[in-house]
Amino acid sequence: MSRWNPERDFDVDRFKGDNRLTFVPQWSDEAKDWWREHIFEPHGLYPDEFADVLTKSVHGDRSVTYFGISPESDSFVVKVVGSLGDPGEAWWTERGLDLRGKAFHAREMVIPERSQGQGIGRHLMGDLFDMALRMRIERIDIEAQDIGRYAWIRAGFLPDNTGWRYRLRPEIRDRLAKARSSLSDENYRYYEAALDSDDPKIVREIASWEEPVPSRERTSGGEAILRPLGRVLLLEILADWCGSFDLRDPTSLEIYENYARRTLQR
Structure with missing residues (x-):
């Protein structure tokens, strides 16, 4: 994991993009300045590093796309697509960060059917928790669908x-x-x-x-x-639900750690 280094110079060339990292649309100087002030200086992360930390528990190649960055509202959306080794087998997750509201939005997560049941989704959510706690984010919002209607409640979401x-x-x-x-x-x-x-x-x-x-x-x-x-x-009901996880609540954090069998990096 990258660490903040006060001697580390801010390199704007890290925002050019390549086959692995894409900005849609290409970021303006204002957007890069926003990243430097709100993400790089306090947390020492470039966009590719941010995505790596956000999905650090799942190994393999991945590609990253940033879109919807809004310096005016202190928010952006990032999508990470990762390979599972077999051709055509890939997972992906999309996260939104609202710094002003001190919230992450766990927007979507897709695990191929053949790879479900291996804990990939649980690991990716744990990575999101670690990142949120590292950044002093207060809650994670979610829209629970399918198995998530039950699983995310067991994990501490409400x-x-x-x-x-x-x-x-x-x-x-x-x-x-x-x-x-x-x-x-x-x-x-x-x-x-x-x-x-x-x-x-x-x-x-x-x-x-x-x-x-x-x-x-x-x-x-x-x-x-x-x-x-x-x-x-x-x-066995049709009701999807919207809710959140309160990262300030010790009881909820304990529920999550017991569910995920993971000690969060508080």
Whole structure:
């Protein structure tokens, strides 16, 4: 990882771009000056180095594209595409940084199907956490889709109030009702009561519900596969959600470290 060096001269030639590094559109002198003041001087990183640190846990060749830089709003977007070794096999991730709002936006992340389940997405998110903490960023925003609707809650992210009350909660109630016959009266009443909470933090408890219930997944013989209730309630609904991770909250950081089995560089 590159370290800040007060004797290191700022080299504008590092912004010319090449086959590995692209600026869309080509950065103006104003944009380069902004980078020098806000990224290079406090953190000692050029654009290619910034992307390397942001994805340091995943090895292999990669290409980097910067676009949407806005010195006026202290923000930019970077996309990193990495090779997994086999031809045509590549992962990519897109991150937005809003320095004024002290937030990273974990915009998109795509892992090829053959490479899923190997922890690549978890490692890339951990790299984002390390970078955010290094830069004293206060939160990471996310739009949770597909498996992320469950996984990112387990990692410590929380939906916003609107997402919880008007998107997640109604659909979770409906899915819970469909599992009613598999649950005892006492447990069902407990789960229903928990859903009355207006606090989005209740999703952490929901995600932890381990009671097995029939899922939509089927065996080769057509029988329903039993899955933990929390996983079923968060994955077998249509509600994507927007939310964030509070990097100032020790409890959330501990949840993430336990989930990712990774000690963050605080």
